[in-house]
Amino acid sequence: xxxxxxxxxxxxxxxxxxxxxxxxxxxxxxxxxxxxxxxxxxxxxxxxxxxxxxxxxxxxxxxxxxxxxxxxxxxxxxxxxxxxxxxxxxxxxxxxxxxxxxxxxxxxxxxxxxxxxxxxxxxxxxxxxxxxxxxxxxxxxxxxxxxxxxxxxxxxxxxxxxxxxxxxxxxxxxxxxxxxxxxxxxxxxxxxxxxxxxxxxxxxxxxxxxxxxxxxxxxxxxxxxxxxxxxxxxxxxxxxxxxxxxxxxxxxxxxxxxxxxxxxxxxxxxxxxxxxxxxxxxxxxxxxxxxxxxxxxxxxxxxxxxxxxxxxxxxxxxxxxxxxxxxxxxxxxxxxxxxxxxxx
Amino acid sequence: xxxxxxxxxxxxxxxxxxxxxxxxxxxxxxxxxxxxxxxxxxxxxxxxxxxxxxxxxxxxxxxxxxxxxxxxxxxxxxxxxxxxxxxxxxxxxxxxxxxxxxxxxxxxxxxxxxxxxxxxxxxxxxxxxxxxxxxxxxxxxxxxxxxxxxxxxxxxxxxxxxxxxxxxxxxxxxxxxxxxxxxxxxxxxxxxxxxxxxxxxxxxxxxxxxxxxxxxxxxxxxxxxxxxxxxxxxxxxxxxxxxxxxxxxxxxxxxxxxxxxxxxxxxxxxxxxxxxxxxxxxxxxxxxxxxxxxxxxxxxxxxxxxxxxxxxxxxxxxxxxxxxxxxxxxxxxxxxxxxxxxxx
DNA sequence: CTGAAAGCGCTAACAT
DNA sequence: ATGTTAGCGCTTTCAG
Numbered sequence: 001x002x003x004x005x006x007x008x009x010x011x012x013x014x015x016x017x018x019x020x021x022x023x024x025x026x027x028x029x030x031x032x033x034x035x036x037x038x039x040x041x042x043x044x045x046x047x048x049x050x051x052x053x054x055x056x057x058x059x060x061x062x063x064x065x066x067x068x069x070x071x072x073x074x075x076x077x078x079x080x081x082x083x084x085x086x087x088x089x090x091x092x093x094x095x096x097x098x099x100x101x102x103x104x105x106x107x108x109x110x111x112x113x114x115x116x117x118x119x120x121x122x123x124x125x126x127x128x129x130x131x132x133x134x135x136x137x138x139x140x141x142x143x144x145x146x147x148x149x150x151x152x153x154x155x156x157x158x159x160x161x162x163x164x165x166x167x168x169x170x171x172x173x174x175x176x177x178x179x180x181x182x183x184x185x186x187x188x189x190x191x192x193x194x195x196x197x198x199x200x201x202x203x204x205x206x207x208x209x210x211x212x213x214x215x216x217x218x219x220x221x222x223x224x225x226x227x228x229x230x231x232x233x234x235x236x237x238x239x240x241x242x243x244x245x246x247x248x249x250x251x252x253x254x255x256x257x258x259x260x261x262x263x264x265x266x267x268x269x270x271x272x273x274x275x276x277x278x279x280x281x282x283x284x285x286x287x288x289x290x291x292x293x294x295x296x297x298x299x300x301x302x303x304x305x306x307x308x309x310x311x312x313x314x315x316x317x318x319x320x321x322x323x324x325x326x327x328x329x330x331x332x333x334x335x336x337x338x339x340x341x342x343x344x
Numbered sequence: 345x346x347x348x349x350x351x352x353x354x355x356x357x358x359x360x361x362x363x364x365x366x367x368x369x370x371x372x373x374x375x376x377x378x379x380x381x382x383x384x385x386x387x388x389x390x391x392x393x394x395x396x397x398x399x400x401x402x403x404x405x406x407x408x409x410x411x412x413x414x415x416x417x418x419x420x421x422x423x424x425x426x427x428x429x430x431x432x433x434x435x436x437x438x439x440x441x442x443x444x445x446x447x448x449x450x451x452x453x454x455x456x457x458x459x460x461x462x463x464x465x466x467x468x469x470x471x472x473x474x475x476x477x478x479x480x481x482x483x484x485x486x487x488x489x490x491x492x493x494x495x496x497x498x499x500x501x502x503x504x505x506x507x508x509x510x511x512x513x514x515x516x517x518x519x520x521x522x523x524x525x526x527x528x529x530x531x532x533x534x535x536x537x538x539x540x541x542x543x544x545x546x547x548x549x550x551x552x553x554x555x556x557x558x559x560x561x562x563x564x565x566x567x568x569x570x571x572x573x574x575x576x577x578x579x580x581x582x583x584x585x586x587x588x589x590x591x592x593x594x595x596x597x598x599x600x601x602x603x604x605x606x607x608x609x610x611x612x613x614x615x616x617x618x619x620x621x622x623x624x625x626x627x628x629x630x631x632x633x634x635x636x637x638x639x640x641x642x643x644x645x646x647x648x649x650x651x652x653x654x655x656x657x658x659x660x661x662x663x664x665x666x667x668x669x670x671x672x673x674x675x676x677x678x679x680x681x682x683x684x685x686x687x688x
Numbered sequence: 689c690t691g692a693a694a695g696c697g698c699t700a701a702c703a704t
Numbered sequence: 705a706t707g708t709t710a711g712c713g714c715t716t717t718c719a720g
Contacts, residue, residue, distance in 0.1 A: 006462070007713060018691045023715060031689060050462035054407065055713030057398040058696045065445070065465075072438060075431035078628025083427050087419035090448040094416060099465065100446040101409070104434040118350070118394035120697095121409075121443065284422025351697060362707045367699065375705060399697035402712045464713095 006049045015043055026051075057120075065099040066312055067122035069112055072104040079226050079253045081282045081301050085150065088305025089126070096313050110139060117143040123316045126150060126308050132195045148312040148324065150304065153195045160315060160323040162308045163196070164280075169297040169330050170200040173248055173276050174207035176295070176332070181341035182246040182274060184216050186237050188230055188258065190250045192222040200250065200278075216244070225250055230257025238265050245341050249277035252285045255294055274338040278330075293335035304328055350393045359387055370395075401464075409443035410656055411466035413456055416448040423570050423597045425626045425645050429494065432649025433470070440657050454483060461487040467660045470494060470652050476539045492656040492668065494648065497539045504659060504667040506652045507540070508624075513641040513674050514544040517592055517620050518551035520639070520676070525685035526590040526618060528560050530581050532574055532602065534594045536566040544594065544622075560588070569594055574601025582609050589685050593621035596629045599638055618682040622674075637679035648672055 012019045017040070025032045025040035043049075057063045068089060074082045093100045101122050105112040113136065116122050124146035127136055130153035137155040140147045149161040177185050187204050190197040201220050208215050221237075223229045230249060237244055238261060249255040255277040259269055267273050270292050279287040279296035287294035307326060314320040356363045361384070369376045369384035387393075401407040412433060418426045437444045445466050449456040457480065460466050468490035471480055474497035481499040484491045493505040521529050531548050534541040545564050552559050565581075567573045574593060581588055582605060593599040599621040603613055611617050614636050623631040623640035631638035651670060658664040 008715095009713075019714080020692080020716075021690055024690090027715090033689070036689085048458075048462065050459060052402075052713050053463040053465040054398050054401040055696090056715075058396075058402050058698090059713080059715040061696075063398065072431070072434050075427055075434060076627065080427070083419055083424070086446075087416070090416050090419060090446065094448055094450060100448075102430075102434065102444040102446050104438055104444075106438060114392075115394060118392065119397040121397040283420065352699095353697075363697090364699075364708080365706055368706090371699095377705070380705080396697050399712090400699075402714090403697080403699040405712075 006047045007052065008049075011040075011044060011047060011049055014047070015040060061120070062316075063099070063121065063123050064097070065101050065122045066093065066309060066316070067101040067103050067116050067125040069103045069105065069109060069116070069125055069127050071109070072106055075104070077226075079285075081280050084280070084282050084302045085128070085305035085308070087283075088302040088307075089309040091302075092306045092309035092313070096310070098309075098313055100309075109136070113139060113145070114143065117145040124148070124312050126312055130195050131193050132198050134195070146312065146315050146322075148308055148315065150308050151194075151196055152199075158323045160311060160325060162304055162311060162324075162326045162328065164299050164301075164304065165327045165330060166196045166199045166278075167203045169278055169299075169332075170203035170248075171207045172332050173278065173297055174204050176334075176338065177246045177248060177274060177276060178207060178211060178213065180246075180274065180338055183213065183341070184242065184245045185219060185248055186216065186234075186244040186246075187220045187248045188233050188250060188254050189220050189222055190225050197222065197250070204248070223254075225253055227253045227257040227260075230254030231260050232257070234258040234261035235264070238262075238267075244273065246274035246276070246338070249275065252277060252279050252282065252287050252290070252294065252296070255287065255296075256285075256290065259290060259294075269337050270339045274341070276338050287333070288335065290337070292337055295333065295335045295338045297330045297332050299328055299330040350391045351396065352393075355384075355387060355391060355393055358391075359384060405464075406660075407443070407465065407467050408441070409445050409466045410437065410653060410660070411445040411447050411460050411469040413447045413449065413453060413460070413469055413471050415453070416450055419448070421570070423629075425595075425624050428624070428626050428646045429472070429649035429652070431627075432646040432651075433653040435646075436650045436653035436657070440654070442653075442657055444653075453480070457483060457489070458487065461489040468492070468656050470656055474539050475537050476542050478539070490656065490659050490666075492652055492659065494652050495538075495540055496543075502667045504655060504669060506648055506655060506668075506670045506672065508643050508645075508648065509671045509674060510540045510543045510622075511547045513622055513643075513676075514547035514592075515551050516676050517622065517641055518548050520678075520682065521590045521592060521618060521620060522551060522555060522557065524590075524618065524682055527557065527685070528586065528589040529563060529592055530560065530578075530588040530590070531564045531592045532577050532594060532598050533564050533566055534569050541566065541594070548592070567598075569597055571597045571601040571604070574598030575604050576601070578602040578605035579608070582606075582611075588617065590618040590620070590682070593619065596621060596623050596626065596631050596634075596638070596640070599631065599640075600629075600634065603634060603638075613681050614683045618685070620682050631677070632679065634681070636681050639677065639679045639682045641674045641676050643672055643674040 008019050012022045022040050025037045103112050126148050128150040130151045134153040137159050152161050152163045221233050223233050247258045269275050276295045279298040280301040287296035311324045352363050356366045366384050369381045447456050470492050472494040474493055474495045478497040481503050496505050496507045565577050567577050591602045613619050620639045623642040624645040631640035655668045
C-alpha cells in the first residue's frame, strides 16, 4: 500500500474512472448508477479520502463556513451571555456540518466585515447587539454578504434577524408589577445605545400609559448589565428620595446586585420591595436560584444562538427566502420576589 | 466606474502589468521597486482589492487559519474557564492577523481532527485538557497537522504544549499548609483522567513524603471542578470522621463551595479551618474576592490561551522549531484564608 | 451514463 | 525588474 495523496485524481486513477465521474459519484449525482456510486464510496472510504475544502470552495464559491463577528471585549467581561449564544451556534453548526469562523475585533468591525466579504472566507455572518440605528445593515447589504442579526434595529432595508420578544416581555413584566399595586418602579435597564434597551424602555412607558399612569421621574436607569452596576444603582436609588416599591431589571446579573443592595438596607425582597427581571437563561445564573426565587420572563439565549446559525445556513442554502425574521417567545414565571405593594 | 470583480487579473489589466508583478508588489517582494509597489498598492486600495483567501490557500497550501477543537459540552457548563482561554486565543489571532476556526465536537473528536487535517481547512490546531495518556498526540503526529496542546501528557513522541506549572504550584500550596502546621489536609482535586489532576495529586504526595509525613487516608478527592461539587465534597468530609484542618482546592469554583460548606457548619475560614487553592484568573471568579480573601497560586489562563495560539502560529510559520514546550509561572499569594493550625 | 477539458483566483518556478 | 506558464484540487459545462 503506497500512501498516495488521497485526492480525487489518484482515486479516479485507482478506480479506472475519470475525476468527474468520481466527483459526481461522491456527491450522489442522479446520473450515476447505484453500483458505481457504491464502488466509488468504498474506495474513497478505504483511501480515507476527504475533499480539499479550499479547492472545493474555489470551484463552488462556497465554503460551508459561517462567521461570528463580535467585540473581543465581550469575552473579557466578568459577566456575559456570549458563551451561551456561542454554545447554541456550536450546536447548530455541528448539526448542519458547517464550520464556524470566529472573527473578533477590537474597534474596526467594519474592516473585519469587509475582509470576510472580500476574502470569501465565509458564506455568511452573524452579528450581534445592534445599535438603535445600526450602520452594519447597510454595509452588509452592499457587500452582498448573507447575514443574520441577533436582535433588531431600525433600518430602511429589510434584513434577517432573530430576536427575543423584548417588547412584550417588558410590557408584561411592567403590567405584573402594576397589577400588584406598585407605582414607584425603578427600571434598571441596559445601555441606551442598544436597540433592545430602547425597546424595553418603550414597553415600560407603554404599560404605564395604557393605565393613565406616569412612571417615576427618572424611572429608567440606563446602565451596564452587571451585578456591580445593579448593586450600585439600587443603592443610589434607595439612598435618594422615597423608597421605590419595586425594581425591574434587564438581567439576572443586575437583579443579583439589587438583592444585595436590598439586603444591605435590611429590606426583604418580596415583602418590603418587589423585584422582577428578564432571564436569558445564562448558564449558572438562573432567576430560579436566587433567594427568594426571582420572578422573571425567561427565554433561552442558547436556543436563540442556535436559531441564529440555523437561519443563516438556511439563508445561504436558499432553503429559506430572505429575510428571515424570527421573534422568540418567553414564559413569564411567577416566583417569590413579587408581592402586593403596601402589604404588612 | 464599472464595478469589476476586483481580482488580480482585472487589477493587472488596469495597471498594464502582469498578474505576477501585481501579486509580488502586493506582497512587497524584494524584486519589485518601490515606485511600482506604490502604484500597485494605490490601485488595489482604490479598487478595494482583497485576495481571495481560498485561491491563495489553494496555491500556497496555507490558510492563515488555526483551529480550536473542544467538546461542545465545555460551553454548557455553568462554570468553565473556556471563555478565558478563548479570549486569550482571540487576542493572539487578532494580533497576528490569523483566523480562528472553532471546531466543537460531541463525541467524535478524532473524526473532527481527521477532517480538519484532510480537508486542509486549517494550518494547525489547538487541543485542550489532555488525558493522562492521550491518544490525540499520536494521531495528530501521523496526520502531520501542526498542533499545540494546552497542558501536558505522557507521550512517546515529542509535542508542543503550553502548560501551567501545576507540579510546583501544588507542591508549594501543600508545603504552605504543612508549614502552618496542618496535618489533616483534604485535597479537592479534579477528575482523575486528566493529566494535570494526576500531576497535582503527585505534587501533594511528594510534599508530604519530603517531610516523612503521610497524608490523610483518602486525602485526595477526585471530583469535578464546580462550586456545587466543592460544597458537597466538603460537607461530606466535615460530616464523616475527624474534622479536616485544611482544604486544598483545584479551583476557585470548588473553594467557593468549601466556603459555603464551612459557613453552614458555623466554621470560620482561616480561624477554624484553612483553605488554599489554585486560581486560574477566570473572569469574575478571583480568589481575592472571596471573604475572607483566599490564599492561592495565581496564574492567568487568559494569557495561557494567548501563548497557545502564538506558539502554534510560530510553529506554523516555522519561526520556532518544534517542539515548543512552555511552562507558565505563577505567584503564590498569601491572603486571609490560611492560619496556623490549632490556633485558639 | 461517462469522460475531456475548462476554469475558480492565486502563487511560484522559470524565463527574459 | 517583469512576464510566461504551470499548477493547487475540485466542480462543471459540454460532448459523446
